[in-house]
Amino acid sequence: MKRLIKILAVLFVLAPASLRAQDTPRFEPYFGYSVLKVNLPDKIDGQDTGFIQSAVGNLLGWNGGVTIRVKGKLGAVADFAGYYRKFEGAFDGDNVSASANLHSYLFGPRFSGTGERFRPFAQALFGVGRIGGSATLDSDKATLKGNSGFAASFGGGADISVNKKVAIRTSLDFFPVKQSNEDINNGKSLTLSNFRFGTGIVFRLK
Numbered sequence: 001m002k003r004l005i006k007i008l009a010v011l012f013v014l015a016p017a018s019l020r021a022q023d024t025p026r027f028e029p030y031f032g033y034s035v036l037k038v039n040l041p042d043k044i045d046g047q048d049t050g051f052i053q054s055a056v057g058n059l060l061g062w063n064g065g066v067t068i069r070v071k072g073k074l075g076a077v078a079d080f081a082g083y084y085r086k087f088e089g090a091f092d093g094d095n096v097s098a099s100a101n102l103h104s105y106l107f108g109p110r111f112s113g114t115g116e117r118f119r120p121f122a123q124a125l126f127g128v129g130r131i132g133g134s135a136t137l138d139s140d141k142a143t144l145k146g147n148s149g150f151a152a153s154f155g156g157g158a159d160i161s162v163n164k165k166v167a168i169r170t171s172l173d174f175f176p177v178k179q180s181n182e183d184i185n186n187g188k189s190l191t192l193s194n195f196r197f198g199t200g201i202v203f204r205l206k
Contacts, residue, residue, distance in 0.1 A: 026069040030169060032200010034063035036083040036102065039193045059083035059102060063198045067110055079106040079125055079153065081196075100133035102177065104151050112159075119167070122156035129177035149178040159202050167202040 036059040061083035067075040083102045088095075106127035113120045129151030155173025162168060175194040 027205045028067040028069075028075075028202050029064075029205070030066065030200055030202045031062070031064040032169065032198050034061055034081055034083070034196055034198035034200075035059070036061065036081075036175065037195045037197075039195070057085065059085045059100065063196075063200065067112075073111050073114065075110045075112060077106075077108055077110045077123060077125060079127075080104065081106075097136040098133065100131070102129060102131050104129045104175075104177070106151060106153055108153075117161050119159045119161070120156065121158065123153065123173075125153040127151055129179075131177065131179055147179055151175070151177045153196075157198075165204050167204065169198070169200055169202050171198045172196070 038057075038059060061081060063079070063081040065077060065079040067077050069075050081104045085100045087098045104127065106125035108123060108125035108127075110121050110123040128148050130148045132147075153173045153175055155171065155175075157169060157171030157173075159167040159169050173196055175196045177192045177194060179190055179192070
């Protein structure tokens with residue numbers, strides 16, 4: 001996995017060299033609001049995850065990055081995101097307060113259409129997802145040590161032009177995150193099969 005990330009990072013770094021040979025190089029920074037639908041396995045440590053799933057619900061956060069046009073419809077993408085959730089309630093007569101967060105760092109190719117007003121795109125990104133959190137049961141507090149694992153994004157969306165330099169983006173993707181933590185699932189790896197939706201602003205810089 002580390003080798004794959006290095007290769008994708010090198011592609012992203014070297015992309016400007018190919019752009020210099022083009023007449024109109026294009027950089028597209030993006031930043032927006034994002035919702036992550038977390039899908040836990042049915043069981044963790046042999047226990048049903050229904051209560052945890054309902055408590056976690058959707059994580060809300062941000063998504064940003066930049067696309068560097070490599071050639072034609074092909075772009076090199078660096079994508080970063082952060083998602084957060086706090087929960088307070090009662091469980092088996094105890095007061096529960098918990099928080100969870102997930103940050104991701106992804107790289108890979110994106111293929112975009114060529115429409116001026118409406119430009120669809122599809123992407124496959126790979127990198128790292130880092131999950132952390134804490135929970136307090138009455139007066140007992142436990143902290144989940146931050147742990148990094150493989151993450152990916154498979155999906156797409158569309159950019160709708162506002163003018164020549166600004167567009168509104170909407171996107172939807174499958175967002176799996178694999179984790180292996182000694183404090184969870186007896187140290188065995190598990191995969192969160194998430195989906196995420198995002199919307200925000202794209203700036204088209206030449």
